Amino acid sequence: MTEAKVQEQVVAVRLLSLLLAGLLWLGVNLERPGEVQLQVPVALEHLPAGLLLASSPPEPVEVTVSGPRILLLGPWLLGGTCRLDLSGAQAGPAGYSALDGSFGLDRELKVLRVRPAAIRLVLVKAEPAPR
Amino acid sequence: MVLMNFLLQNIGVLQDLLDLSLTALIIWRLSRLMKTVLALRILAALSALVVGHLLARLLFLQTVRLIFDTFLASSVVVLAVIFQTDIRRAFAALIRSHAVKDVEMSDLIDELVFAVAGLSQKRIGALIVIERSIQVDSYLAVGTEIDAKVTSELISSIFLPYSPIHDGAVIIQHGKLTRAGCFLPLTQNLEVSKSLGTRHRAAMGLSELVDAVVIVVSEETGTVSVFVGGKKTTNLDPPALGKLLRRLVEQRWLK
Numbered sequence: 001m002t003e004a005k006v007q008e009q010v011v012a013v014r015l016l017s018l019l020l021a022g023l024l025w026l027g028v029n030l031e032r033p034g035e036v037q038l039q040v041p042v043a044l045e046h047l048p049a050g051l052l053l054a055s056s057p058p059e060p061v062e063v064t065v066s067g068p069r070i071l072l073l074g075p076w077l078l079g080g081t082c083r084l085d086l087s088g089a090q091a092g093p094a095g096y097s098a099l100d101g102s103f104g105l106d107r108e109l110k111v112l113r114v115r116p117a118a119i120r121l122v123l124v125k126a127e128p129a130p131r
Numbered sequence: 132m133v134l135m136n137f138l139l140q141n142i143g144v145l146q147d148l149l150d151l152s153l154t155a156l157i158i159w160r161l162s163r164l165m166k167t168v169l170a171l172r173i174l175a176a177l178s179a180l181v182v183g184h185l186l187a188r189l190l191f192l193q194t195v196r197l198i199f200d201t202f203l204a205s206s207v208v209v210l211a212v213i214f215q216t217d218i219r220r221a222f223a224a225l226i227r228s229h230a231v232k233d234v235e236m237s238d239l240i241d242e243l244v245f246a247v248a249g250l251s252q253k254r255i256g257a258l259i260v261i262e263r264s265i266q267v268d269s270y271l272a273v274g275t276e277i278d279a280k281v282t283s284e285l286i287s288s289i290f291l292p293y294s295p296i297h298d299g300a301v302i303i304q305h306g307k308l309t310r311a312g313c314f315l316p317l318t319q320n321l322e323v324s325k326s327l328g329t330r331h332r333a334a335m336g337l338s339e340l341v342d343a344v345v346i347v348v349s350e351e352t353g354t355v356s357v358f359v360g361g362k363k364t365t366n367l368d369p370p371a372l373g374k375l376l377r378r379l380v381e382q383r384w385l386k
Contacts, residue, residue, distance in 0.1 A: 009167040016174035017162055021155035023181040030185070070188050106191065
């Protein structure tokens with residue numbers, strides 16, 4: 001093996017050492033806890049038959065999520081939705097709070113705050129269509 | 132004061148830089164304990180594993196992440212098994228001898244070259260091991276303890292065919308001839324030419340395990356070869372041998 005080739009390999013080892021150190025450092029730092037704020041649209045699900053939404057559709061909610069930074073970079077955040085289960089809803093005004101479990105997050109992520117804390121809806125019975 | 136303020140304001144960045152630099156330094160120092168080619172492969176493989184782990188974590192690929200995590204977690208054991216010879220060599224390199232006998236390196240090399248030249252001329256086979264940073268004791272079998280100053284006359288007389296300890300290697304440690312008639316581990320390299328004799332195989336075998344310099348005089352041809360790190364430099368005349376030994380053997384290994 002020529003001297004030049006040996007020198008090339010020594011330089012390559014140095015660069016790879018730096019690269020591996022950088023990757024390890026990145027891995028460790030991306031596991032540190034962080035926070036991110038998101039605007040998340042609200043989706044109404046399982047609206048009982050015969051009921052209609054009388055109030056205006058709910059505005060997107062502002063959610064603060066905490067967890068490992070690497071998970072906060074994940075692409076899921078772009079398509080996040082607050083899903084409201086209306087299966088037990090009845091006609092009249094209704095308030096939905098404790099929305100923490102409505103976002104379908106990974107168990108390593110935690111919802112710190114939701115603004116507004118509650119979503120208010122008004123449901124009415126659908127009028128039967130005139131004959 | 133300005134410097135203090137700057138340091139306080141950027142303490143986080145400085146900590147990160149220090150963290151990264153020290154990590155790189157530790158990895159680099161550890162990689163220096165291995166052969167360069169081997170270190171390159173290991174570093175590349177580990178980098179790929181870390182990248183794979185990060186991507187799997189970022190994209191919530193749980194199964195892929197499990198695979199990468201398992202590989203990463205077991206990589207230390209796997210590497211230790213695969214590269215046990217190199218790791219053993221690396222750890223052995225950490226053990227340094229602290230003998231304090233002063234030896235004139237130039238004299239020693241001159242004596243060696245003179246002895247080897249004489250043996251080569253007479254076509255008397257010889258095998259001489261010069262220990263460097265890694266101790267060779269654990270790789271030697273049989274042998275007679277000598278503990279004598281290295282002289283061309285002594286080396287020549289050891290390898291004379293009627294000498295009872297001519298059929299083996301002489302060992303030079305810390306500038307002194309410490310053992311003779313030692314059997315060395317033969318190379319396990321399957322790519323070695325079948326025409327290579329036992330003496331050369333032994334020289335190659337030991338030089339693969341430790342960083343010693345091994346001089347071989349061929350009994351058939353009188354050719355002088357030097358083995359270091361499993362690699363052979365052959366057809367050395369006395370001046371070339373002297374030059375090579377002066378390059379390979381440092382004063383600190385002879386103390």
